Amino acid sequence: MENHKNEGINFGRSLIVPSVQELAKQPITKIPPRYVRQHHQKPLPVSSDDTSNISVPVIDLHSLFATASESLTYSSELNKLHSAAKEWGFFQVINHGVSESLLEDFKREVLKFFKLPIEEKQKLCQKEDSQEGFGQLFVASEDQKLDWCDMFYVNSLPHKFRNSQIFQKLPPILREKLDAYSTEIKKLTVAILGQMAKALGMGNEEMSALFDDGTQFIRMNYYPPCPEPELALGFSPHSDATGLTILYQLTETPGLQIRKDGKWVSVKPLPNALVVNIGDIMDIVSNGVYKSIEHRGIVQSHNERVSVATFYSSSMGTEIGPAQSLVAKHNVAKFRRVTLEEYYKDFFARKLEGKSNLEFMKIEEFNEKAIYS
Ligand SMILES: O=C(O)CCC(=O)C(=O)O
Numbered sequence: 571m572e573n574h575k576n577e578g579i580n581f582g583r584s585l586i587v588p589s590v591q592e593l594a595k596q597p598i599t600k601i602p603p604r605y606v607r608q609h610h611q612k613p614l615p616v617s618s619d620d621t622s623n624i625s626v627p628v629i630d631l632h633s634l635f636a637t638a639s640e641s642l643t644y645s646s647e648l649n650k651l652h653s654a655a656k657e658w659g660f661f662q663v664i665n666h667g668v669s670e671s672l673l674e675d676f677k678r679e680v681l682k683f684f685k686l687p688i689e690e691k692q693k694l695c696q697k698e699d700s701q702e703g704f705g706q707l708f709v710a711s712e713d714q715k716l717d718w719c720d721m722f723y724v725n726s727l728p729h730k731f732r733n734s735q736i737f738q739k740l741p742p743i744l745r746e747k748l749d750a751y752s753t754e755i756k757k758l759t760v761a762i763l764g765q766m767a768k769a770l771g772m773g774n775e776e777m778s779a780l781f782d783d784g785t786q787f788i789r790m791n792y793y794p795p796c797p798e799p800e801l802a803l804g805f806s807p808h809s810d811a812t813g814l815t816i817l818y819q820l821t822e823t824p825g826l827q828i829r830k831d832g833k834w835v836s837v838k839p840l841p842n843a844l845v846v847n848i849g850d851i852m853d854i855v856s857n858g859v860y861k862s863i864e865h866r867g868i869v870q871s872h873n874e875r876v877s878v879a880t881f882y883s884s885s886m887g888t889e890i891g892p893a894q895s896l897v898a899k900h901n902v903a904k905f906r907r908v909t910l911e912e913y914y915k916d917f918f919a920r921k922l923e924g925k926s927n928l929e930f931m932k933i934e935e936f937n938e939k940a941i942y943s
């Protein structure tokens with residue numbers, strides 16, 4: 571298993587903030603000012619921004635992979651995947667092959683973890699100069715607004731980057747299920763990326779070279795009930811700095827919203843489905859064809875919400891930039907090339923601010939408007 575001296579990889583850390591779950595246990599009717607959003611960021615009442623009749627595409631991975639093994643160059647499911655990645659940047663997958671019993675077991679252990687007494691969770695808290703552990707990310711200053719959320723974050727793959735101090739302290743069954751979940755989600759991610767290579771007309775080897783031995787991070791999010799949900803956000807608007815993210819919504823409480831044509835659209839939890847989204851790195855690799863979409867989390871007054879995001883990127887030494895095959899095909903590169911380390915250092919040094927990180931990678935003339943659609 572993991573190397574005992576391993577201290578993980580490190581992109582600096584965020585400021586220490588109080589546990590929101592502990593705060594929400596107090597008999598409060600108002601939230602502290604640090605959680606009250608400025609007007610433009612407040613979640614609107616649903617009635618004034620009604621997008622309830624719109625939903626993200628659902629893709630049946632069983633049919634997608636079945637037609638792939640028949641080596642058809644075209645299939646309607648592949649076409650659906652391509653348009654979902656281009657037009658939505660988000661979709662849900664069903665018949666994804668990750669066993670229901672693993673999803674159930676993992677869910678139970680994650681929920682148990684967040685219910686542990688704070689003293690137990692604090693044994694796993696983020697240490698000096700590390701993002702991994704229990705705490706919060708992206709808090710860059712004392713006057714920044716805070717998310718109504720506690721989180722636990724670990725580097726899960728490759729194994730050599732696992733922080734052994736954290737893994738050893740995890741409740742053993744959670745550690746076992748996390749390990750199994752990480753393996754299954756990596757397989758699923760790589761399989762979806764392979765289909766995307768095909769849909770984009772990229773060389774399959776090009777996608778494999780970037781992602782077969784990639785880096786995986788797991789972030790578990792706990793959103794407690796909030797006495798003033800119309801003033802707070804569970805997760806500030808952001809896009810993910812990854813290749814692909816697979817999100818498991820553990821509870822039935824909705825909360826994830828994506829920005830679609832200027833409106834916030836909810837991604838409602840579906841039974842046995844996983845949410846997939848394009849991250850900034852895939853947006854870059856696809857030379858802007860696939861879209862990394864801004865999303866946020868809202869909270870509710872009576873229900874807690876729990877989600878697990880699994881972020882997958884290329885391996886650490888890799889230089890990221892538009893795929894050469896697509897640059898040749900499009901006759902232009904829309905993004906600069908940087909190493910993954912440089913990219914992440916910049917991402918984690920900021921507070922979350924929509925898609926600002928992707929903008930910084932764009933070659934100037936493309937900053938305003940995408941040319942491919
Ligand atoms: O909880 C959610 O649905 C969103 C989480 C998310 O966007 C993230 O962890 O990056």
Ligand SMILES: [Fe+2]
Nearest residue numbers: 809810865879
């Ligand atoms: Fe996200």
